[in-house]
Amino acid sequence: MFRGLSAVNLDAKGRLAIPMKYRQLLVDLCAGRLVATIDTEERCLLIYPEGEWDLIQAKIEALPSFNPSARRIQRLLIGHATDIELDANGRILLSQPLREYAQLDKETVLLGQGKKLELWSKDLWNSRRDDYIAEVNSPDALPDELLNLSL
Amino acid sequence: MFRGLSAVNLDAKGRLAIPMKYRQLLVDLCAGRLVATIDTEERCLLIYPEGEWDLIQAKIEALPSFNPSARRIQRLLIGHATDIELDANGRILLSQPLREYAQLDKETVLLGQGKKLELWSKDLWNSRRDDYIAEVNSPDALPDELLNLSL
DNA sequence: ACAAAAACCCACTTTTACCCACTTTATTCC
DNA sequence: GGAATAAAGTGGGTAAAAGTGGGTTTTTGT
Numbered sequence: 001m002f003r004g005l006s007a008v009n010l011d012a013k014g015r016l017a018i019p020m021k022y023r024q025l026l027v028d029l030c031a032g033r034l035v036a037t038i039d040t041e042e043r044c045l046l047i048y049p050e051g052e053w054d055l056i057q058a059k060i061e062a063l064p065s066f067n068p069s070a071r072r073i074q075r076l077l078i079g080h081a082t083d084i085e086l087d088a089n090g091r092i093l094l095s096q097p098l099r100e101y102a103q104l105d106k107e108t109v110l111l112g113q114g115k116k117l118e119l120w121s122k123d124l125w126n127s128r129r130d131d132y133i134a135e136v137n138s139p140d141a142l143p144d145e146l147l148n149l150s151l
Numbered sequence: 152m153f154r155g156l157s158a159v160n161l162d163a164k165g166r167l168a169i170p171m172k173y174r175q176l177l178v179d180l181c182a183g184r185l186v187a188t189i190d191t192e193e194r195c196l197l198i199y200p201e202g203e204w205d206l207i208q209a210k211i212e213a214l215p216s217f218n219p220s221a222r223r224i225q226r227l228l229i230g231h232a233t234d235i236e237l238d239a240n241g242r243i244l245l246s247q248p249l250r251e252y253a254q255l256d257k258e259t260v261l262l263g264q265g266k267k268l269e270l271w272s273k274d275l276w277n278s279r280r281d282d283y284i285a286e287v288n289s290p291d292a293l294p295d296e297l298l299n300l301s302l
Numbered sequence: 303a304c305a306a307a308a309a310c311c312c313a314c315t316t317t318t319a320c321c322c323a324c325t326t327t328a329t330t331c332c
Numbered sequence: 333g334g335a336a337t338a339a340a341g342t343g344g345g346t347a348a349a350a351g352t353g354g355g356t357t358t359t360t361g362t
Contacts, residue, residue, distance in 0.1 A: 009341090009342085011341095011342065011343070011344095012343080012344090013318095013343090013344090015342090017340080017341060017342080020339090020340065020341095035154070039302075040284055040287045040288070041287075041288060046302065056302060057152070057154065057265070059300060060300070061265040061266075063294075063296050063297070064294075064296070067294055068192070069286070069287075069294055069297060070294065070296065070297065071192070072283040072286060072287060073287065073297060073300075074264060074265075075262060075264070075269070075280075075283060076280070076283055076284065076287065077302075078154050078262075078263065078264055078265060079154075079155070079156055079262040079263065079264065079269075080155065080156055081154040081155055081263070082154075082155045082156070083154070083155065083172070087319080087320075087321095088320075088321075089321095089340090089341080089342090090340085090341090091341090091342095093318090093319085095156075097156055097158075116302075159351090160351085160352080162351095162352065162353070162354090163353080163354085164307095164308085164353095164354090166352095168350080168351055168352075170350090171349080171350060171351095238309070238310075239309090239310070239311075240310095240311090240350095240351090240352090241350090241351095242351095242352095244308070244309085303362100304361105304362090305360100305361095305362090306359105306360085306361085306362100307358105307359085307360075307361095308357105308358085308359070308360085309356105309357085309358070309359080310355105310356085310357075310358085311354105311355090311356080311357095312353105312354095312355090312356100313352100313353090313354095313355105314351105314352080314353080314354105315350105315351080315352070315353095316349105316350085316351070316352085317348105317349085317350070317351080318347105318348090318349075318350080319346105319347095319348085319349085320345105320346085320347085320348090321344105321345090321346085321347100322343105322344095322345085322346105323342105323343090323344090323345105324341105324342080324343080324344100325340105325341080325342070325343090326339105326340085326341070326342085327338105327339085327340070327341085328337100328338085328339070328340085329336100329337080329338070329339085330335105330336085330337075330338090331334105331335090331336080331337095332333105332334095332335085332336095
């Protein structure tokens with residue numbers, strides 16, 4: 001399982017060094033084969049071990065294709081899902097369209113999120129993080145599942 | 152299975168180089184024999200491995216032919232279905248009617264979509280993609296299948 | 303038979319993946 | 333505490349592969 005936050009820099013070629021703590025896990029889980037796609041709610045990327053993504057893609061493909069919202073989700077998520085592989089130095093290469101979508105330049109933040117990783121532009125993450133904290137503390141209706149959660 | 156986004160250019164003759172990552176798959180699946188037709192909801196083309204298309208065509212043909220919308224679907228999809236084949240350089244040639252329908256000039260985007268590929272004009276895709284993202288985030292009623300999807 | 307389009311072929315250009323080496327950070331041992 | 337050693341991060345150079353652009357031949361349709 002992935003957790004925690006890592007500050008990572010993209011180099012001039014768009015390569016990103018995966019933090020050491022995840023590498024062995026990625027080799028074991030998926031032989032270093034990953035799939036990156038976009039998050040549709042935030043300008044960030046989602047990075048899955050290949051097998052994990054395959055399960056999700058199967059679910060998305062099974063949605064009824066005459067349903068317009070389902071088609072949109074299919075186009076966005078599967079359409080942006082990009083196979084990437086760890087190179088000999090433990091780096092991955094992110095394609096330009098993905099980098100553009102998430103506004104990634106140099107400084108980025110890699111968030112462990114259980115079965116997947118999220119990659120953010122550092123600036124964007126910092127500002128969204130502050131928003132999140134404000135929203136969690138506002139007294140809006142939280143779903144029951146959250147109200148009953150004991151930390 | 153197909154996934155991901157590839158930027159591809161049509162050349163002056165209307166030829167399109169299939170990205171390398173798909174070629175071996177296409178040779179294995181269907182010996183490079185494909186069928187292209189139009190998408191009826193968006194101005195883009197759908198490209199299937201021949202065997203995959205045959206299954207779909209059978210389903211479309213089985214629709215009740217006294218039903219007017221079924222007849223329309225049959226005329227549009229089967230009527231535009233065009234056999235195309237990979238040439239020695241891994242390129243396919245798109246007929247002028249198909250290119251016109253999808254407004255393809257030079258810059259295009261090829262989207263992997265599971266069992267099929269979608270081909271868009273780059274400009275049209277970029278603008279539709281932004282629409283899709285906006286629509287996904289609007290609080291309209293999403294189908295239950297989507298609400299329960301956990302990524 | 304002729305014109306137009308498609309198929310085929312070959313060569314050039316650009317991009318990518320792979321490899322290697324250097325710099326910086328962390329660790330260990332004296 | 334500091335030097336020595338190891339490990340991780342970083343930066344490019346290069347060979348191979350993929351993309352691209354026509355010229356020529358064959359087919360098709362009128």
